[in-house]
Amino acid sequence: MKPTVGEQLQVARNSRGISLTDAVKATHIRSRYLQELENDHPELLDSPVQARGFLRLYAEYLGLSFPDLLADW
Numbered sequence: 001m002k003p004t005v006g007e008q009l010q011v012a013r014n015s016r017g018i019s020l021t022d023a024v025k026a027t028h029i030r031s032r033y034l035q036e037l038e039n040d041h042p043e044l045l046d047s048p049v050q051a052r053g054f055l056r057l058y059a060e061y062l063g064l065s066f067p068d069l070l071a072d073w
Contacts, residue, residue, distance in 0.1 A: 005055070005069050006040035012062040013038075027061050029054050042073070 003011065013023060024031050033054050036044045042051035052070070059066040 002072070004040050005072050006038045008064065008069065008072075009058060009062065010038045012064055016062065018062075023058070023061065027057050029057060034058060 013020070018026075020031055020034060023029075023034055027034070033045055033050075036042060037051070037055060037058060042048075042055070045051040045054065055069060055073070056066045059069050
């Protein structure tokens with residue numbers, strides 16, 4: 001079974017040895033929002049547009065393909 005988008009984000013971050021705090025500093029995205037993305041709860045962000053934008057920024061930071069993640073979302 002293919003991992004969820006949140007699992008892919010978390011695995012990518014952990015495999016690069018990046019803490020959530022470091023990701024927050026680098027992306028300027030609040031910790032709560034990154035956690036919601038990693039927990040597969042983008043609906044808890046303020047809007048779908050914001051969730052998509054944060055996913056794009058976070059995916060690029062982690063070296064993941066945003067279009068692939070968006071398709072899996």
